[in-house]
Amino acid sequence: MLSVENxxxxxxxxxxxLAQKQLTVITDLALDVQAxxxxxxxxxxxxxxxxxxxxxxxxxxxxxxxxxxIWFKGDLLTPQRSSxxxxxxxxxxxxxxxxxxxxxxxxxxxxxTAQLSGLSASDAKAAVNRTFDRYGLAAAVQRLYPFQLxxxxxxxxxxxxxxxxxxxxxxxxxxxxxxxxxxxxxxLSHLSQLASEGxxxxxxxxxxxxxxxxxxxxxxxxxxxxxxxxxxxxxYSGKIRHPYTQALWRALPQNxxxxxxxxxxxxxxxxxxxxxxxxxxxxxxxxxxxRPAFRQVRGAPVRCIHAAR
Amino acid sequence: MLLAKDLSFRYPRQDWILQNFNMEIAxxxxxxxxxxxxxxxxxxxxxxxxxxxxTAGDVRVNHAPLPRSGYCPVQLIFQNxxxxxxxxxxxxxxxxxxxxxxxxxxxxxxxxxGWLNRYPHELSGGELQRVAVARVLNPATSxxxxxxxxxxxxANTQALIWHRVLDYALVQNLGLLVISHxxxxxxxxxxxxxxxxxxxxxxxxxxx
Numbered sequence: 303m304l305s306v307e308n309x310x311x312x313x314x315x316x317x318x319x320l321a322q323k324q325l326t327v328i329t330d331l332a333l334d335v336q337a338x339x340x341x342x343x344x345x346x347x348x349x350x351x352x353x354x355x356x357x358x359x360x361x362x363x364x365x366x367x368x369x370x371x372i373w374f375k376g377d378l379l380t381p382q383r384s385s386x387x388x389x390x391x392x393x394x395x396x397x398x399x400x401x402x403x404x405x406x407x408x409x410x411x412x413x414x415t416a417q418l419s420g421l422s423a424s425d426a427k428a429a430v431n432r433t434f435d436r437y438g439l440a441a442a443v444q445r446l447y448p449f450q451l452x453x454x455x456x457x458x459x460x461x462x463x464x465x466x467x468x469x470x471x472x473x474x475x476x477x478x479x480x481x482x483x484x485x486x487x488x489x490l491s492h493l494s495q496l497a498s499e500g501x502x503x504x505x506x507x508x509x510x511x512x513x514x515x516x517x518x519x520x521x522x523x524x525x526x527x528x529x530x531x532x533x534x535x536x537x538y539s540g541k542i543r544h545p546y547t548q549a550l551w552r553a554l555p556q557n558x559x560x561x562x563x564x565x566x567x568x569x570x571x572x573x574x575x576x577x578x579x580x581x582x583x584x585x586x587x588x589x590x591x592x593r594p595a596f597r598q599v600r601g602a603p604v605r606c607i608h609a610a611r
Numbered sequence: 612m613l614l615a616k617d618l619s620f621r622y623p624r625q626d627w628i629l630q631n632f633n634m635e636i637a638x639x640x641x642x643x644x645x646x647x648x649x650x651x652x653x654x655x656x657x658x659x660x661x662x663x664x665x666t667a668g669d670v671r672v673n674h675a676p677l678p679r680s681g682y683c684p685v686q687l688i689f690q691n692x693x694x695x696x697x698x699x700x701x702x703x704x705x706x707x708x709x710x711x712x713x714x715x716x717x718x719x720x721x722x723x724x725g726w727l728n729r730y731p732h733e734l735s736g737g738e739l740q741r742v743a744v745a746r747v748l749n750p751a752t753s754x755x756x757x758x759x760x761x762x763x764x765x766a767n768t769q770a771l772i773w774h775r776v777l778d779y780a781l782v783q784n785l786g787l788l789v790i791s792h793x794x795x796x797x798x799x800x801x802x803x804x805x806x807x808x809x810x811x812x813x814x815x816x817x818x819x
Contacts, residue, residue: 346765348735453648479690479762482647482792508765553770555799561771565721565738 303502304335304358304471308370311353311362311526325569328353328526329577331370332596332603335471335502340494342505342513342534344550345523346566351506354523355473358504359394360384374471390419393469397476399456402448408459409434409444412466419467426466433462437492454485461492471502478512490516510537510550522547525566525577530604543604545582576606584608612637613659613685613754613786617668620654628654631668631814634805636754636786641777643797644790646807652790656756659788660687672753682709686747690759692739696731702742703727712745719775720745737768744772748779754786762791773800 311328328350335341343351356362358372360381372379374387384392403411409430416426434444437458443451451459457477464472474493478486490505494516497503507513513520517534522544530544542548549562564581573579575590582589588607596603599610618632628651636642646652657663659670661677670677672684689695696705706712706727717724720741731739740760747755755776761769777800780787789800797804 344765346735346768347737347763483794508763510766550766553766554795555770555793556795559770559773559799561767561769561774563719563721563771565723565741565768566735568723568725571725 303337303375304333304504305373306331306333306354306358306370307373308332309354309357309372310369311350311357312367312369313363314365314367323570326526326572327569328357329572330527330593331523332528333521333531335504337470337502338497338500339518340497340503340505340516342507342517342520343523344507344510344513344520347508348525348566349523350526351508351523352475353526355394355475355504355506358384358471358473359388359392361388389415390467391469392471392473393464393467395460395464395472395474395477399448399451399460402459404448407445407447408451412444412459412463415463416466429466430462433466436465437462453481454488457481457485457489458492461489465496469501471504472496473504473506475506476508477505478507478509486512487515510554514538522550525572526569527577527605529578529606530602532602532604536600536602541600543599543602543609544578544606545584545608546578578606612671612673613788614671615655615659615668616671618655618658618665618670619667620651620658620663620665629658632810636788638753638784638786639780640803641780641787641789641801643801643804644788644807645794645797645804650807650811652807653758656687656758656788656790659754660685660756662687682751684751684753685756686752686754687756687758688740688743688747688760690762692736692743693731695743696739698731700731701727702729702731702734705731705742706746708746709749709751712748716745716748716775716779719778721771737764740764740768741772744776748776748783750783752785754788755780756788756790758790759792760789761796762793769796 309328309331310326313325313327314322315325317323345351357368413426413430416429417423421429439458443455477489490512493503493505505513505517514534514537519531520534521531522529524546530547532542536542537551542551552558552560562581567573567577567580575592576594579585579589594605594607596605613636615632615634618629619627620629621627644652658665661683677683722741722745726734761772789797791797
């Protein structure tokens with residue numbers, strides 16, 4: 303359904319006076335999402351997770367230069383095409399109710415989304431009623447303003463805005479942090495329902511545990527590239543391949559709670575070789591000389607020349 | 612000893628958020644605080660660190676009330692570091708607000724020297740949270756309240772920051788209150804856990 307190939311994003315910024323510098327924030331990123339699947343994207347903040355979402359939706363700022371290609375259902379996703387598709391075939395579930403209009407009743411906002419996607423006013427009204435009903439939101443909730451919603455209700459309204467437009471690809475950007483476990487579980491179950499209806503779902507999160515609850519596959523991002531795309535079950539069976547993925551798993555409090563020292567390299571000082579080489583325990587001279595390409599190890603792509611065969 | 616005695620708080624003309632809450636944390640102790648949203652976890656942390664004044668009851672540090680001005684010995688670290696730093700200060704100035712942390716501490720937290728000259732918006736959330744943590748790990752801090760300190764961070768950064776904080780707490784005999792939704796994290800870190808649901812239930816029982 304969606305396929306991202308060799309995506310790089312470079313920002314040009316003013317450095318000193320009129321001198322410009324180029325910051326490459328996403329390098330050779332690859333990803334694919336199938337219909338009916340939840341693809342989780344995990345990684346630290348600053349690893350390029352949200353930028354990828356912005357690139358798919360075609361909402362990067364003007365000073366961003368994009369190379370590589372994004373394909374949606376067989377067609378190249380140009381900026382023109384993504385502006386036609388966003389909010390319709392491709393929908394975003396944003397992080398918080400900060401993305402809703404604070405001065406508009408939520409029912410009307412969801413209805414507006416439905417109408418913009420091409421439904422007539424009466425069809426849109428019916429779709430809103432159906433969607434609110436589906437997520438257990440009483441009819442009276444439609445007349446509430448965003449600040450009157452509880453955390454759990456707000457999440458359901460945000461999901462409703464994406465669902466009412468019949469999107470085929472749904473991107474959820476950090477839908478869970480700081481929420482009570484019950485609300486997290488509910489939000490995740492809504493996403494996995496969407497996938498079982500045949501939609502493609504991208505779940506962007508820094509929370510591996512949340513991702514593993516519903517994801518079919520997990521793409522691990524580090525410093526703006528995909529280091530590994532693995533079936534979610536490989537985490538539990540100990541088959542994960544990349545040293546960074548293994549480090550993330552070990553660092554969970556219910557596992558070993560051991561951290562790798564240091565921090566992600568900043569975009570203006572990326573190492574020449576493997577992006578994880580500065581922090582990797584198994585680093586060799588070869589790692590430092592060249593960026594590793596994807597190779598298949600135990601049935602999934604990984605960017606590490608040493609990943610155990 | 613950090614002591615909350617009969618602590619109560621409400622906003623004017625609204626329901627009580629906390630009522631007759633009692634708690635103590637000894638130096639060197641790591642205490643967890645669990646409870647669903649709306650049970651006053653964040654209100655409690657703001658009361659303990661002096662961001663809010665209690666409606667009734669009081670907070671005492673080593674038998675004295677919290678100072679009205681100057682550096683508070685009880686420091687609070689929030690979930691969102693970007694709201695806790697001055698956006699117009701460079702990282703260098705933010706770190707040195709009380710006193711510049713030792714280079715070894717900066718190194719341990721993975722704070723690059725290249726960050727010092729930048730502004731907060733030029734760091735990612737995980738990077739800025741390391742700065743916020745380094746800023747309060749100084750001898751004037753006796754107690755640290757971590758309110759969802761690592762909820763926005765990836766697992767590796769979370770473990771890294773917590774290890775450094777625990778190391779520091781052990782050496783300096785710092786008392787810690789850990790507020791988190793993540794039961795596994797609380798279990799991993801804490802000697803003792805306060806569950807606000809149980810606290811409320813036992814109060815009802817006493818009141819009946």
